[in-house]
Amino acid sequence: MSLRLGVPSKGRLQEETIAWFADRGVALERTGGAREYAGAVRGMADVSLVLLSAAEIPRELAAGRLHLAVTGQDIVREEMPHWRDLLVEIVPMGFGNADLVVAVPAFWVDVLDLSDLDAAAAEFRAFHGHRLRIATKYRHLVREFFRAHGVADYLIVDSQGATEATVRNLTAEAVADITSTGDTLRDNHLRVLDDGLILQSQATLFGTRAAPWAPAQIAALCELTRRLGVDPPDWLTPPQ
Amino acid sequence: MVAGAAQIQGAQFARRAAEVERILAILGDGRAIRVEPAALQPAGILLDLYGEDLRDRAFVIGDGGAELMLRPDFTVPIVRLHMARVQDLGQTASDAAYVYCGPVWRRQPAGSERATEYLQAGLEMFGGADPAAADAEVLARIAMAIGDAPVDLVTGDMGLVLAAIDALPTTLARKAALRRHVWRPGRFQTLLHCFSDRHSTVSAARAELVAAVRERRVAQLIDAAGAPVGLRGSAEVAARADHVATEAATAPLAADAVAGMEAILAVAGEATHALTRFEALAASMPGLEPAVSRFRARLDAISARGIDPARLRFEASFGRTTLEYYDGFVFGAVPRGRPDLPPIASGGRYDALAKALGPGSVLPAVGGIIRPEALMAIAGHG
Numbered sequence: 119m120s121l122r123l124g125v126p127s128k129g130r131l132q133e134e135t136i137a138w139f140a141d142r143g144v145a146l147e148r149t150g151g152a153r154e155y156a157g158a159v160r161g162m163a164d165v166s167l168v169l170l171s172a173a174e175i176p177r178e179l180a181a182g183r184l185h186l187a188v189t190g191q192d193i194v195r196e197e198m199p200h201w202r203d204l205l206v207e208i209v210p211m212g213f214g215n216a217d218l219v220v221a222v223p224a225f226w227v228d229v230l231d232l233s234d235l236d237a238a239a240a241e242f243r244a245f246h247g248h249r250l251r252i253a254t255k256y257r258h259l260v261r262e263f264f265r266a267h268g269v270a271d272y273l274i275v276d277s278q279g280a281t282e283a284t285v286r287n288l289t290a291e292a293v294a295d296i297t298s299t300g301d302t303l304r305d306n307h308l309r310v311l312d313d314g315l316i317l318q319s320q321a322t323l324f325g326t327r328a329a330p331w332a333p334a335q336i337a338a339l340c341e342l343t344r345r346l347g348v349d350p351p352d353w354l355t356p357p358q
Numbered sequence: 359m360v361a362g363a364a365q366i367q368g369a370q371f372a373r374r375a376a377e378v379e380r381i382l383a384i385l386g387d388g389r390a391i392r393v394e395p396a397a398l399q400p401a402g403i404l405l406d407l408y409g410e411d412l413r414d415r416a417f418v419i420g421d422g423g424a425e426l427m428l429r430p431d432f433t434v435p436i437v438r439l440h441m442a443r444v445q446d447l448g449q450t451a452s453d454a455a456y457v458y459c460g461p462v463w464r465r466q467p468a469g470s471e472r473a474t475e476y477l478q479a480g481l482e483m484f485g486g487a488d489p490a491a492a493d494a495e496v497l498a499r500i501a502m503a504i505g506d507a508p509v510d511l512v513t514g515d516m517g518l519v520l521a522a523i524d525a526l527p528t529t530l531a532r533k534a535a536l537r538r539h540v541w542r543p544g545r546f547q548t549l550l551h552c553f554s555d556r557h558s559t560v561s562a563a564r565a566e567l568v569a570a571v572r573e574r575r576v577a578q579l580i581d582a583a584g585a586p587v588g589l590r591g592s593a594e595v596a597a598r599a600d601h602v603a604t605e606a607a608t609a610p611l612a613a614d615a616v617a618g619m620e621a622i623l624a625v626a627g628e629a630t631h632a633l634t635r636f637e638a639l640a641a642s643m644p645g646l647e648p649a650v651s652r653f654r655a656r657l658d659a660i661s662a663r664g665i666d667p668a669r670l671r672f673e674a675s676f677g678r679t680t681l682e683y684y685d686g687f688v689f690g691a692v693p694r695g696r697p698d699l700p701p702i703a704s705g706g707r708y709d710a711l712a713k714a715l716g717p718g719s720v721l722p723a724v725g726g727i728i729r730p731e732a733l734m735a736i737a738g739h740g
Contacts, residue, residue, distance in 0.1 A: 223590070224583050225583045225584040227570075234602070238598055241597070241598055241601075261410050268544070268545030270409060291590050
């Protein structure tokens with residue numbers, strides 16, 4: 119069985135992944151037709167490329183159906199709160215940069231930081247009779263962040279897309295979302311709290327303990343990491 | 359690992375059933391009504407009460423529109439059941455005692471050995487005119503049901519901690535913030551020190567906000583800051599801006615007041631020793647005296663029930679990290695020498711929660727539970 123490397127199947131994340139590998143002398147190629155989600159690594163017959171959506175990658179890594187994969191740290195940390203038990207970050211790749219931030223309506227001049235948000239949430243609850251709602255798809259990360267920073271009287275509303283619009287649409291009062299330039303937040307009249315940075319994320323090459331690591335796969339991994347100029351995970355003993 | 363309800367088989371059924379009946383007979387004392395509230399509860403009520411922390415710990419089931427939750431404990435289900443009875447039967451039913459036994463469901467972290475499903479057998483008492491006596495009765499019945507199994511009883515008093523907060527020489531707003539975070543010791547400490555900090559500096563934006571309040575131009579500041587999107591309105595923003603300005607102008611909390619609060623939270627030892635400590639502290643915190651009187655009355659009632667307060671452990675901080683609803687007497691029974699096991703029993707007074715669920719009605723409430731399977735395990739019957 120070959121070493122299975124998962125990469126995003128489309129979009130800028132895929133383009134930048136291919137470019138990153140190419141810059142390091144490793145050519146990733148799609149095999150078959152333009153719409154087939156399979157590929158190969160030129161010059162490495164023992165590596166097969168699997169193209170799939172970035173959102174599915176944590177699950178596939180956790181299940182051991184991939185040995186390695188490129189995806190965002192945000193997705194891994196959200197899907198797998200105990201990711202360090204199974205996965206290792208082999209190398210951060212320097213693209214796909216995204217900050218997960220807490221943002222509130224810009225006109226809330228009284229809410230500058232998280233302790234203001236906590237106080238405002240308490241007053242909101244007393245006034246409206248229900249909890250202040252935070253729209254996000256990063257439920258675990260937000261909950262853990264708010265617990266660590268003492269924000270209490272809130273409720274999370276699941277939002278899988280167009281999270282910035284939830285406030286105007288009255289489905290939430292504040293949001294926690296990924297931003298890179300901040301333009302989308304500003305266009306939606308939202309402002310990031312002073313201490314509202316939850317996570318700085320970038321595309322990262324992950325490895326997993328869950329996949330079957332026979333000598334052939336370990337050898338392929340070591341060859342690949344050698345070409346990329348990075349260290350293999352220390353829980354794998356390279357073959358002698 | 360304590361066996362969950364799902365793993366029981368054969369002759370264990372009869373033993374467990376007999377043990378449950380034994381416990382409920384002691385807890386009920388011939389007066390309580392045996393009840394069985396629904397296992398599936400409306401998730402919205404529970405989440406609104408306990409907040410997002412509960413989502414991690416409970417099993418929530420989507421049901422089209424309204425979510426349901428497998429009961430993580432019996433408190434809210436029993437309060438709802440009691441309210442429904444009072445609705446049906448009138449105020450004469452408002453003094454009531456209930457006993458129950460059934461499974462509760464808790465999510466556990468991945469890889470944890472703790473049971474996700476286990477039995478609780480419990481007693482809840484509503485109403486009554488003598489809270490000290492009621493507190494003592496619950497403790498005594500639970501202790502009687504535990505018998506001489508190897509446990510250590512620990513007690514606390516969240517009411518006294520809350521009273522200490524109210525007695526602080528500071529603004530209502532600061533006291534409200536401390537009260538809200540009393541169940542989060544880390545946050546509580548941070549707030550306490552923030553409020554007493556003599557050297558804090560404020561950000562430029564906060565200074566600007568405070569200036570705008572003082573110069574009565576908050577409305578303009580709000581207008582210039584952005585479009586008014588969302589449910590929270592400008593009036594709310596302006597109201598809180600006032601609070602921010604007031605807070606900025608509030609004198610730091612005196613160092614000796616902070617020391618007094620910390621001294622109260624640090625009280626630990628035999629209950630009679632704790633009483634002496636509190637009496638001493640109340641000398642410099644006169645607002646604490648009523649809560650200390652209640653503490654004293656409770657110890658007297660406990661003593662009258664045959665439990666010696668001089669050998670009963672008390673910790674002022676006990677009860678701060680459970681689900682945040684106990685606001686008075688709290689207690690637990692921890693298995694001696696078995697830090698790997700959960701408490702065999704726990705309980706306390708929760709007047710505020712009962713009131714939150716049944717607004718308009720004063721609903722003094724106190725109760726406690728035993729885990730029959732855990733008790734059997736340490737008493738050598740499991």
